[in-house]
Amino acid sequence: MNIFTEAARLEEENRPFAIAQIIDSRGSTPRHSAQMLIRPDGTIAGTIGGGMVERKVIEESLLALEERKPRLFHGRMARNGSDAVGSDCGGAMSVFISVHGLRPRLVLIGAGHVNQAIAKNAALLGFDIAVADIYRDSLKADAFPPATQLLHADTFAQAVDALAIRPDNFVLIATNNQDREALDKLVEQPVAWLGLLASRRKVQVFLRELRGKGVSEASIRRLHAPVGYDIGAETPEEIAISVLAEILQIKNRAPGGLMMAADHPSRHQRVVIRGAGDIASGVALRLFHAGFKVFMVEVEQPTVIRRSVAFAQAMFDGEMCVEGVTARRAADVAEAIALSERGIIPLLADPHCALLEQLKPGCVVDAILAKQNLGTHMDMAAVTIALGPGFYAGKDCHAVVETNRGHWLGQVIYSGCAQENTGVPGNIMGHTSLRVIRAPVAGVFRAAVKLGDLVAQGDVIAWVGESEIKAPLAGMVRGLLSDGLTVVSGFKIGDIDPRGENADFTSVSDKARAIGGGVLEALMMLMHQGVKSTRDVLEVA
Secondary structure, three states: HHHHHHHHHHHOOOEEEEEEEEEEEOOOOOOOOOOEEEOOOOOEEOOOOOHHHHHHHHHHHHHHHHOOOEEEEEEEEOOOOOOOOOOOOEEEEEEEEEEEEOEEEEEEEOOHHHHHHHHHHHOOOOOEEEEEEHHHHHHHHOOOOOEEEEEEEEOOOHHHHOOOOOEEEEEEEEOOHHHHHHHHHOOOOOEEEEEEEOOOOHHHHHHHHHHHHHHHHHHHHHEOOOOOOOOOOHHHHHHHHHHHHHHHHHHOEEEEEEEHHOOOHHHHHEEEEEEEHHHHEEEEEEEEHHHOOEEEEEEOOOOOOOOOOOOOOOOOOHHEEEEEEEEEEEHHHHHHHHHOOOOOEEEEEEOOOOOOOOOOOOOEEEEEOOOOOOOOOOOHHEEEEEEOEEEOOOOOOOOEOOOOOOOOOEEOOOOOOOOOOOOOOOOOOOHHHEEEEEEOOEEEEOOOOOOEEOOHHHHHHHEEOOOEEEEOOOEEEEEEEEOOOOOOOOEEEEEEEEHHHOOOOOOOHHHHHHHHHHHHHHHHHHHHHHOOOOOHEEOOO
């Protein structure tokens, strides 16, 4: 079999294969110049001479295919020593192994105008494209690039099954009125990226229904919806650019953002945030989108209740996504820095900030909200900012940000303290303390409902030990402690939002955004003033 003919066939079918080519040989070797094609099942076309060296090259080629990266193999025709392949010929051979037929696959569920525009642009980007629809008239070949796989099925569930979707595929659902059927089939299926083209309101309804069916939070967090970048897109062609920009960001593991912002000082500055609850996460989002390299440190088992908008959940699940930004638990500083370079917020178990010496941040933000200072001081970084009461700006830190709701929420204080804690939760539809649920006794917490569930007054929502916890009012479960945590009497374990289905538990609160804005203002001001030669200290290679 001609290996080039076979390579062309496999490339056309986007089926992976490797090409092994001898680039150097010395002494007695089976061949001095040859090429061999290796398929994923280990079968070959052509030969580089057979024997033990060929077996070793096949093994190396399969590893290269698995890693999707080329590699260089060195082998000596000897039984012992480095690079020995287990033969007695006495020569040596170097083989370059390249991988092919690995075009990324984009699966489009629905063949409407938007997916037609996406397919045309994705083909220019080198994607292998498959499109499925239940309407045969929508699958006209001239509406899609050549070589697009067009699949007609009676239902979208059948279409998903027939497409043989793999974990490395990118999948977009855009069917107008039957998205839910496809989403049910795909939401728990491992894929490289799963997007849903839908309104924010429709997404909220779907997420609530998925949780009601018992779909795990880990699976739900993998869904990108609403999909795309906010570029004011309206036409199918504009929407295609918006969606493909997000797909390329995920595919290329890029942080996103404007290229013109690359030289902004913030892009080279590390900020360590103490705490990763919902307010801390709102601060992290503000700083992350402003270009700072955000690192977060937490306790091993954080007791946050607004878990759907708290990066702290990554301490339990390994990864957490809030408003399209991903945080991932890191085992050490080296892994944390690597994650940050890929546009992922690292989360480290380091409640006492023992890792600051290694991280060398330009700024530390105390966002624990403990109403007291748990060890934060001005010498932690060139800029130290704290949230709420318990700190004195000018002594404990360089700035304090007001956290009390009202006219001064988010105010930056450069000398003095924030307002004292009122102990009264924010007012929602006339409810303050009533909507916050506290443990009546000490014990282990177990939930009876999930975040986003709608409950009636008196419904059992959890247990602490053997004690039932009932909803104090009707509404949406917006906050809930993680199962298995031990709490003391009076500990905050949940939060009911009386707005019910109109509440949004998937995005950070207005309070978190306001406080985050205050932190960003303080950081930029202090950088400008050059606290402790900030501009020099903050720059991290």
